[in-house]
Amino acid sequence: MRGRVVAGVGAAVVLVAGAGVAIGAGLDGAEPERPATSASAPAVLPPSAPAVLQPATSSPGNAPAPAGVTAAVRAALGDRALGGSVGATVLAADGTVLLDRGGAAHTPASVAKLLTGTAALTALGPDTTLATRVVSDSAAAAGATPGTPGASTPAAGGTADIVLVGGGDATLQSGADDRGSDTTAYARLDVLAKRTAAALGRGATVRVLVDDSAFAAPAVSPDWEPGYVPGGIAAPTSALSVDQGRVRPGEDARVGDPALEAGRRFAALLRAQDLTVRGAVARRAAQGAQELARVESPPVARLVERMLEQSDNDLAEALVRLVAAERGEPATAAGGGAAVLAEAQELGIPVARARLLDGSGLARGSRVGSDTLAATLRTAASPEHPELRPVLTGLPVAGLTGTLAERYADSGPLDAARGVVRAKTGTLTGVSSLAGLVRDRDGGLLVFAFLADRVPGSTLDARQALDEAAAALAECGCRG
Template identity: 45%
Template sequence: MLKDPVLGRRSAAVVDAATGRRLYGADSGNALTPASTTKIATAVAALSALGPDHRLTTRTVYEPDTQEVVLVGGGDPTLTARKKAKGSASLRDLAARTAAALAKRGVRKVTLSYDTTLYKGDTAHPIGRGNENLAAVTPLMADEGRTDDSSSGPVKRVADPAAEAARTFGDLLKEHGITATPPGPSKSTTRATTLAAVSSPPLSSLVERMLTNSDNDIAEALARHTAVATGKRADFAGAGAAVTARLKALKLPVKGVVIKDGSGLDRGGRLTADLLTALLVTAGDPAHPELRSALTGLPVAGFTGTLSGRYADGAAGLVRAKTGTLTGVNTLAGTVVDRDGRLLAFAFLANDTAGAEAAQSTLDKAATALATCGCRTR
């Protein structure tokens, strides 16, 4: 199946998840453009660097000398200003807590600022500004910088998510009796005292959400946090270097690997099937329980996330995999239970594909073949 010319250039590997033994390989060391399967590497690196229980905190601080309230971005890509937070940290909750803390101080008028200094470098992804697949990469945003909650049609994003989140925060403060100036960028000082804080769900939950829904904004945030946690510069280059360094520390095969971003939107990224299967095997290793959500977040064929509309026949429920799609690029990496009950890790990367739908169908059939054959190791 993988020799189908529709796939163009390809790299493929199948590994027994329990033993790590490779059962099949076809140019498995060839580094190709991985698209969104990059998120598996991002997940493992972030979990390794920060731990599954780590939370991302957005806070407000008070500068007593200037009566300035600073909204400090903590890099939580799931922060929401919606009335129903649905498990995410709430900007509304933060405003209510901040207003209460100010009221205790007898403060009713403040200068409002916002701090985005956690991240460095350009906020625009190398693919360019205005791309509907990704908001500007900033440590302060609400609702991923989306202008509405529509799930159909092109996603519209605000040009400056940090400034928009701060403006929304100012409006929320007003609802609680605090008058704030129009916000501007600033940096909190060591003299500032914390007024209030809200935290994201644990990192394991963010990883699962990122993988299931192929969420680019979470992916870029987790790559930046990996950089922050490991002392690298928190920009695109530093994040890529930090993710690579974490994979090396886990003794994973990184020869030929190039990580340009956390999401896989950058076509300059390169991964191998050998690395992707090694990531999956390591995530399932009992010696690395901290990495488990890199497996549990994978979409389930025919049921969840980016695989909900695929595998209507055959391997529905048996395949769990991360998809990857760019023009001329189709990838699939995940796990499958074969008919003997063994768990296999697989990775299929195809570049220069002759049509997305045909290539996707071929990769799905290859994964289904693994589910329906016997692949015992001896």
């Protein structure tokens, strides 16, 4: 799955707004961070927006200095709302350490998705797409003649077993979006049903089976809080799901078995195509089967952008399992976390103190240092790794997009950061984190990561303190 196409880019790093995915609602107020609903998915993936900031023009004379950075963020990072366990790292574009309070690893919450996205791009490749397929084992098609053209089509009175095979696409939709558009950016189950009916011939009789074996059990991480799945924070993770396992698109409630539910919805769509569907949907591995039809996700680059901007937990959990499978690890949450760190280490990112138990950051037992996150962002910004650029273009823009749309939006002390800070947010009960990029007053590019995992009171107060720290970097000349 490493079929990577790397486009050349210049050495200058340019921050852009709204790249890759539609503007979503601010989602960081819930504890933990609640994913966007499928209603927020764009009808068509727009092109990346033009640059809103000029490339850095700082010179040795106005380069930021550690003393200036420390002075700028001292008050915000010392806010009592953050508690007594705060990690902070700020780097210059060339990697110079301007602030280092990252001696210990912290619970990262959703900023862990920065590592997940980075690993997905390197392990899978930015241009890779994820296929959802329908296959038929000709030997299982009653009355069919194996090995002949049209063998997947049953003879008169026969029933063909067809298998809906999941490829890990957590963005598969059941049909047109709720705005009535018949064209969506994502793969659709109704389109797959039409293609399957065309392959089989109208009037065929089939039994629908499902294959979600690409991911290993358990579907719900044992390291998650018990209420996450019934509470709509995430669905059971399956290689085959539709509408992110939601009972209905746009709602939080999730089904207990996403694969079987996808099979049932597929069966209903086949009936709408004048096929006869017999029997109950069941599981069966598809081995040596003939492909009848397929639909494919947007490329991994776009999936990473969506995951970061919307803080999409389901997408993160699917991607982390795909990374694990690519590296030969168990396709579980914990196996994926280990695979992600292995990818990061191969990029030269320091991970000695890191421990990832999932891809979304929902596992409270995960630990990541602020230095690891800052190094991840700086690596993504370096001209040596253009394949990682979606990690930057997927970052929410302060006051404008994604999980930062409702932060920095009001006039006041955060004015300097609006439209300038791009950062991934993270929230769990007692945890608040923010990691991203900002240009200071002199145009210097700064990479920052702030983590607080012993927040004593409201995480809203804690996130305000972290927002003020990022805004202070935007206002800072930071020359000492």
